[in-house]
Amino acid sequence: MNGLNPRQWEAVTAPAGPALVLAGAGSGKTRVLTSRIAHLLEGGVRPGEILAVTFTNKAAREMRERLGRMVSLDLRPLWMGTFHGVAHRLLRLHHGALDLPEGFQVLDAEDSLRLIRRVMREAQLDEKQWPPRAMAARISRWKDEGWGPEQVRTQEGRGAVIYAQVYGAYESAKARSGLVDFGDLLLYALRLWQVPEILAQYQRRIQHVLVDEFQDTNAVQYAWLKALAQHQNLFVVGDDDQAIYAWRGARVENLLRFGEDFPATRVVRLEQNYRSTGAILQAANAVIAHNPDRLGKTLWTEHGAGEAVQVYTAYNEVDEARYVVGRVQQWLAAGGKRAECAILYRSNAQSRAFEEALVREGVPYRVYGGLRFFERAEVKDALAYLRLLANRHDDTAFERVVNVPARGIGAVTLDRLRAAARAQGLSLWQAAGALGQGKVNEFLNLVNRLDRELAVATLAGKMEGVIVGSELRTWHAREGERAEGRLENLDELVTAARSYEQQWSAEGPGSDLAAQPGNLLSEFLTHAALEAGEGAGDAWEDCVQLMSLHSAKGLEFPLVFLTGLEEGLFPHQRALEDAQGLSEERRLCYVGMTRAMRVLVLSHAESRRLHGSERQAIPSRFLREVPSELLQDLRPRAKISRPAAPVRTVGADIPYPLGCRIQHPVFGEGVVLDYEADGRQGRIQVRFPSGVKWLALGIAPLERLA
DNA sequence: TGATGACGGTTTTTT
């Protein structure tokens, strides 16, 4: 607890009651949270009376570890986890009050999308007109807001009826199969508070609630917190300048208006930064100052100014990557570690050029993001068999593996099954039993047989038994080049089951909040959905770190490259449509810059190939928002051209450069977005007020505007 | 059943 600065100390020792800690980047936020808990414990609060919630499993683990080093109490009764993990625990304990089956399972995002696609097909909706992915995103957003199908029907504008219909059908399908999605975990947990005895029980038990990354809470999470923390002992930590998840339902207003909801709120600002040099902070402060509606905070440091923030202007993305990797090599030559270098970008597609350059130079690297372990197809297939063992009516699992490995159950049979199930309100499993078709029966018998044979097996034994018995292993073994990785993943899955089991028996099942609930198999399946893998992610060898800006939040690196600072890329095109979008991009830029401890290099390319076509790029407005005296310009020494010839330079002159304004007699004024030419004729893509159109150059009567 | 080509979409990501 020693070594806290005055503001940190004020936060940690604040009297009971609502507290809002505005913790700037690198201001020791986690330290304050853990010290606060330690302080409460020293003051006589029992571990079981504290709930601490985070957004990621990683953050929860880290906090528990740090706390464990600070206090010697038994912390097992202390309830610490992600919102979803905590909600899940409540649902297991009170499934009866929520009309959930005891062994309900959790759908991950992919399962949920598949199920939505299925109910949309059953409703015979045109997938062109109603893309299932967009529908899934909407449903997820509605759940973040706490809207059910009925609210959607009455509140949404265009398409409300269809939306409500699909949403409702999806909800019924889940209920029939005993499934909940991520949004449901939170919604059901909130619904639980409508049962007065249950709410009162937890209000009595939980005397102190602490929340990390409060700016990321959505409407449902905040409602849940408010109802629980009636005693007002709600200690929230957040940073409005680091709110970068509005697109998935986060409401920074929860933080901005916290003081109105809890008038007695004590506000503490943590503005002293322990991470970065003065130059980096000044630059980051300058960028974020362009955002309106901030609570207002200016980071400062006792460190010296350090090296100026550098800007590299690359010819194209290849040159950008070459330069960045060159700087990494300089860093290594000077004795630095690879893991101290981070290459950050707005979108994951940008990693490719960097990967190619790193491979060329033989520098080990790690790319974050992408498919995680429990999301891999073969892993999910194996888990689906286990899900069927746990619950035959899990239609999502049934659909996934009824014909995996291929056993001759085709689309026709499946359609018949679905129709029968729908008509009679049965699960696919029940409908399959009634069908009496040979191959389907074989599948049913296989699952029943596995269940019998593995009834007394250990979890790892079940896992292995299912992989072998379903012939998933032999099926994947003959898959040529991809076989090796798939088989490794299946083996790894058995290992994961084994270690989960060991941890389980060490900690023991129980019925208390913080202890493990009763069913090992069921809990392992939940673990797979709630913690998609990558768990031991830090145990990587010394590698250069590549990740999106979003993934970088919460991390820090001595040397940071913030790349692709170009209009349309960062800030991203789709975020430019409204002021909120732009503000969020700017916060993202701020997050990226404040990751850097000692050296920050910003880069942009004059030309970039994106989605297959070459574009001239305008430097990002964020570069202009940093006063030039804080920046040091780096110019390339020699022009490096792209190895492969650019695609679009063939023939035909295009009289309208990208970005120029044109006038069309019918569509009006527009901006040139793209062009194609094959030597004889060309066409250009133009954004008009009425939408984006392709126009043939020889035909369309166009006039170029100044 | 599996291979092949057309087509469309394409920010960010946890849980």
Place this chain on the structure above:
DNA sequence: ACCGTCATCA
């Protein structure tokens, strides 16, 4: 450019 999805055909 690239990936996943879907219709078509051997």
